[in-house]
Amino acid sequence: xxxxxxxxxxxxxxxxxxxxxxxxxxxxxxxxxxxxxxxxxxxxxxxxxxxxxxxxxxxxxxxxxxxxxxxxxxxxxxxxxxxxxxxxxxxxxxxxxxxxxxxxxxxxxxxxxx
Amino acid sequence: xxxxxxxxxxxxxxxxxxxxxxxxxxxxxxxxxxxxxxxxxxxxxxxxxxxxxxxxxxxxxxxxxxxxxxxxxxxxxxxxxxxxxxxxxxxxxxxxxxxxxxxxxxxxxxxx
Numbered sequence: 001x002x003x004x005x006x007x008x009x010x011x012x013x014x015x016x017x018x019x020x021x022x023x024x025x026x027x028x029x030x031x032x033x034x035x036x037x038x039x040x041x042x043x044x045x046x047x048x049x050x051x052x053x054x055x056x057x058x059x060x061x062x063x064x065x066x067x068x069x070x071x072x073x074x075x076x077x078x079x080x081x082x083x084x085x086x087x088x089x090x091x092x093x094x095x096x097x098x099x100x101x102x103x104x105x106x107x108x109x110x111x112x113x114x
Numbered sequence: 115x116x117x118x119x120x121x122x123x124x125x126x127x128x129x130x131x132x133x134x135x136x137x138x139x140x141x142x143x144x145x146x147x148x149x150x151x152x153x154x155x156x157x158x159x160x161x162x163x164x165x166x167x168x169x170x171x172x173x174x175x176x177x178x179x180x181x182x183x184x185x186x187x188x189x190x191x192x193x194x195x196x197x198x199x200x201x202x203x204x205x206x207x208x209x210x211x212x213x214x215x216x217x218x219x220x221x222x223x224x225x226x
Contacts, residue, residue, distance in 0.1 A: 031212055042118075042202050042216030043158065055211045091157060095212070102148065103214060105157040 002026075004106035006092050012112045013082045021077045021109045025094030032075050033103060034067055035091040043091055049075060050098050082113045117141055118205050120217035129226050133190040135201050137217055140184065143208025147179060149188045150202040152219065158202055162188060193224045 005024040013019050025032050031050055035043035036059075045059040051072035060067070064082075069075040079086055089110050093103040119138045127133045139147075146165050150158035164170045164177040164186065176189040186205075190197055200219040207213040 033212070033214070035216075040218070042204075042218045043214075045207075045213050045215065048211050048213060050211065056213060059213075099212070102160055102163055103212075104160065105150075107157050 004092055004094050004104055006090075006106040006109050008109060009107060010110050010112075012114060015083060015113055016081050017113075018078065018080045019082055019111065021079075021090050021092075021111070023075045023077070023092030023094075023106060025073065025075070025092070026096070026104060027073075029094035029096050030098050031095040031103070032069055033093040033095075034075070034077050035093065035105075036061075037089045037091055037108070039088075046077070046090075079111075082111075084113050087111055087113045117207075117215045118203055118217035120201075120203050120220045122218055123221040124223050125220055126223045126225060127193050129193060129195060129224055131193050131224075133193045133197065133222055133224070135188040135190075135203075135220050135222065137186040137188075137203030138184055139186065139203075139205045139215075141205060141208055141215070142184065144205040145208065146206035147177075147186045148204040148206075148214065149175075149177060149186075150204060150216075152200045152202055154199075190222075193222075195224050195226055198222055198224050 034046040037043045048056040049069040064080045089108040093105045095103045149162040162177040178187045202219045203217040204214045
């Protein structure tokens, strides 16, 4: 596709349920990022992949959060045992290069934990 | 103290005026800075990047960077109602891989 694609666009999860959020980056983009955006706030960094390597996961809020990009393209962000504080928009972004970078965002997945 | 600070606004300007959006950052090692526009309910859209001290112009937009003062700004000339959005300032964190640190955003309202 022409841009970064995320699915699902909306997800409602019961507290304690596991969820998986998918990101299809722009084809050929080396860098992939996950961000979490709470209402009225800027995006907060979660993790960064360069190809299939997860080089920075310093922003993952707890060990319930796990991300992978096994073949260096599609990425999945998994949240186990969801809590109400996990409710947010999860944004994926990709960039063509390994350094710098101008990142292009997908439409996001709005997660609501009830 | 947040690493990237922005006035949350709203900043209200009349149509046709210049809108001035400001941002300060704490990471002295940051070398790359970005402005994103985010419409309500939409994802951030990159509108400007700036890496060197001084001004960078692109159409109606001018980004300004002063590394000594750790200050970044965005000027929007001839503001239009369609410019009404939240503008996010982001700095590339010097201590890690490609980590963009965002401010909370400034909400701009351009009224006819």
